[in-house]
Every structure is written in structure tokens, then in C-alpha cells.
Amino acid sequence: MRRWRSYYFLAVPVILLIAFFQFPRFNESIHSIFSTLARPAFVLGSSLREGLYTIRYQSGNFFDAVAKQKDYLARIQELEGQLIRFREMERENQRLKKLLNFSLTLATKTIGARVIGEDVTPWKKVVLLDKGSRQNLKKDMAVVVPEGLVGRILEVEPYTAHAILLPDPDSRVSALTATSRAQGIIAGIGTDKLQMKYLALDAEVAIGEDVTTSGVGSIFPKGLQIGKIESVERDSDGLHLLALVTPSVSFSKLEEVLCLISPPQK
Secondary structure: OHHHHHHHHHHHHHHHHHHHHHOHHHHHHHHHHHHHHHHHHHHHHHHHHHHHHHHHHHHHHHHHHHHHHHHHHHHHHHHHHHHHHHHHHHHHHHHHHHHHHHHHHOOOOEEEEEEEEEOOOOOOOEEEEOOOHHHOOOOOOEEEEOOEEEEEEEEEOOOOEEEEEOOOOOOEEEEEEOOOOOEEEEEEOOOOOEEEEEEOOOOOOOOOOEEEEOOOOOOOOOOOEEEEEEEEEEOOOOOOEEEEEEEOOOHHHOOEEEEEOOOOOO
């Protein structure tokens, strides 16, 4: 009996094969039913395959990006550094162009220099220049920028020089008010303001009036801008007026200057 059961298992496939060949429509029906039943499995399998491929692709990109992150950051920092340098070069070019145009308006030859240091003493206002006697700088040369008078050369070495600025307490410049033509002495007080001393009591000095070099003496040529009158009061000696002057030059932002070789011919 068990042997006949094994024959049944062999007979069923044979009968199905014969039915497929003898009845094509039955074959098509079976195929259609099988396709309908298997379609969800095929769709699911295809979706899983695409999902696994996407996960593999995305994870590959992710790990690749993580591996290159340091390179990207280094490149970004390099580009940012280049951008900063380009911007600084552009600003420097603009300053030098302005300085060159200003030098063309002067009636004397000039020597350009860069500020490379400054005195650390709080009350002293002295800067170090990158030019010296080898570049023909000499003591007491006037130092200027397009905004006006900066100071004068104080000491000269072969390749560097020290320049004393107007705000230094030891600085003195003969000055003239532009409108009232009152003469006095500009003196530094160690701050961002200047004083104009020894003005006559009857000098009609006005607030906001320009102050320039008077040309008295042989160091500073006449007509260099110094600043504007901020306030006027009677001096403590009672014999003169004392004016507070706002300088036209921003001494804390000096980078390039011009040194006047000699005063203009009168």
C-alpha cells in the first residue's frame, strides 16, 4: 500500500504535464493564476533589492564623505585664508594708490615707508619705520599721509627709523588756523587730541576751523593739514587762548607713510 502511495506522487506531476500539453488554455490559466499570486512577491523582492541597493549606495557615499571630511575642512580653511589675503591685498592696493596720488600733489620728493612697530610706553607716541639712512631718510624729515601731518623723523638707523607722532608730549609744530589766520603751537598731550597753544587773546578762532602747518621753521612745509578746532578757552596763564584740536590723522591706524625729503621751495 505504501508503494502505491509513492506512485501517486509520481503520477500527479505526469498528469499535470500531460494536461498542460493537451489543454493550452488550462496552461495559460494556471500561468495566469501563478503570475497573479507571485506578483506581490516579485514586487516585494524588487522593492527590497532597490532598497538594499539604495542603502548600500547612500552608506557608501556617507562613509566616503566622512573619510574626506578632514580634506574638505582643510580645503575650506585654505580657501578662506586665500580670500582674507586677497581682501587685504586689495585694501593695501587702495591705500598705496591713495598715497601715490597724494605724493603727486606735493611740491617735494618723498620716500614711502611702512610702519612696522610702535613704542609700548603708554604716554609716548613713536612708531618704527622700515626705511633708514640707507634709503636716504634723515632726522627731522616731515612724515605725512593723505589725511595730513603725522609727525617727524626722530632717530635714523641704517635700515629703520623712529618717527615721533603729533600726539606725543614732546611733539611741537608751528600752526595756523585756516580762516582767522591765528598762529600758535600744536603740542601733543599723549591722547587722541592735540592742543593749540599761545593763541592771541583777540584771535577770532571758530569751532570747526581747519588748522594747518604755518611753515615757520625749516622742518614742516606750509599748508599741511593738522586737524580742526574742537573748543577754545583762556589759557591758565591768562595771557593766551588755548584750543583743543581734533587731528585729521587716525594715528592708531597708520600703516604706510610718506617722508618728505625737503621742504618745498619758497
